[in-house]
Amino acid sequence: MARSSSEPILWTLFSAGGVVAALLVPVHLFLFGVALPLGWLRAPSYEHLMALAQLWPVRIYLFLLCSLPLFHWAHRFRYTLYDGLRVKHLNEVIFTLCYGGAVAGTLLAGYLIWSS
Amino acid sequence: MEQKPPSNTPIYTEFHPRWYRRHVSVYWWLGQRQYLKFILREVSSVFVAWFVVLTLLQLRALRVGPEAYARFVHWLEHPATIVFNVICLFFVIFHAITWFNLAPRAMAVKFRGKRLPEIFISAPNYAMWIVVSVGVAWMVLR
Numbered sequence: 001m002a003r004s005s006s007e008p009i010l011w012t013l014f015s016a017g018g019v020v021a022a023l024l025v026p027v028h029l030f031l032f033g034v035a036l037p038l039g040w041l042r043a044p045s046y047e048h049l050m051a052l053a054q055l056w057p058v059r060i061y062l063f064l065l066c067s068l069p070l071f072h073w074a075h076r077f078r079y080t081l082y083d084g085l086r087v088k089h090l091n092e093v094i095f096t097l098c099y100g101g102a103v104a105g106t107l108l109a110g111y112l113i114w115s116s
Numbered sequence: 117m118e119q120k121p122p123s124n125t126p127i128y129t130e131f132h133p134r135w136y137r138r139h140v141s142v143y144w145w146l147g148q149r150q151y152l153k154f155i156l157r158e159v160s161s162v163f164v165a166w167f168v169v170l171t172l173l174q175l176r177a178l179r180v181g182p183e184a185y186a187r188f189v190h191w192l193e194h195p196a197t198i199v200f201n202v203i204c205l206f207f208v209i210f211h212a213i214t215w216f217n218l219a220p221r222a223m224a225v226k227f228r229g230k231r232l233p234e235i236f237i238s239a240p241n242y243a244m245w246i247v248v249s250v251g252v253a254w255m256v257l258r
Contacts, residue, residue, distance in 0.1 A: 021164045022212035027249035029167055029208055031256055032174065033201030037193040044256055046182045052255065053178055066171055069164045076161035086142060105168060112175040 010075060010099075017072025024065055059113050066109035067102075074098035153214075160211035163204040170201075216241040 035041050052058055078098045082088050145155040177188035191197060219241055220234035 017164075018211075018215050021167075021208065022215040023245055023248050024252065025164060025167050026205065026208050026212055026245075027252045028171070029201060029205050031253060032192065033170065034198065034205060037189075037198050037201075041257060043189070046178070046185050049185075049256075050178055053175070062171070062175065066168050066175075070168050073161040073165035073168075076158050077165070080155070080158040080161070086140065101165075105172065108172060109168075109175070112172060112179060115179070 010071070013068065013071035014075035015072075017068035017070070017075075019068075020065060021069045021072050025069060028065070053113075063109055063113050066113075067106040070102040070105045071099075074102040156207070156210065157214050160207040160214075163207040164211065166204055167208065212245065216245070 031041070036043050053062065075098075078091075078094055081094050082091060087094070145151040174188060177185045192201075216238050217234075220232075220237035223237065225232045225237060
């Protein structure tokens with residue numbers, strides 16, 4: 001079975017994504033989703049963010065920030081649907097949609113980050 | 117080659133017998149706090165995915181130009197977006213805390229033959245969380 005042999009790598013991606021989601025996502029979300037829109041902090045300029053996003057270490061950082069948490073989501077969401085909603089009979093479809101979504105998001109992130 | 121079993125033993129077939137199973141409701145996780153916590157933790161992944169969508173939209177707006185980025189920022193300032201992002205932040209922090217508290221159980225570090233207390237593994241995680249968060253904020257805001 002291709003699926004069971006890919007399980008270790010998928011689990012590694014899940015846990016790497018879990019680390020990224022725990023360490024980095026809260027501060028990003030706090031800044032861009034809450035603190036800056038509410039005017040608690042002085043907003044960075046477009047030029048500053050653009051310059052930052054073009055540095056190559058930041059590009060790699062942004063790529064990992066987008067990609068790994070998607071694989072984290074894919075793994076957890078898949079099991080939430082299997083166990084939480086008890087829809088195990090659909091697991092082929094769920095597997096394809098979850099990891100397909102993660103791969104699509106990764107490709108999109110790569111395109112957005114490296115094409116500018 | 118059929119074998120006739122002795123009369124006092126059951127006949128085995130390739131098929132499972134119907135066993136008694138209690139029906140588990142779709143809402144099984146509402147019954148207990150632990151189950152609810154488990155489901156909330158699992159659901160946090162949806163908000164993690166939302167964050168990625170948000171970041172992809174931000175990267176796209178940055179790439180298109182200053183006007184597009186201003187529109188994106190304007191959308192972020194909409195009250196509904198803020199409320200949703202606050203809920204999202206709650207779940208993401210919930211994920212972070214459960215993740216850091218789980219780490220000591222996932223890796224059993226031994227020191228001089230004894231297992232280190234959990235706090236020795238989770239505390240550095242929290243310290244790193246603070247350092248990394250301050251670092252990111254400094255890079256973005258400076």
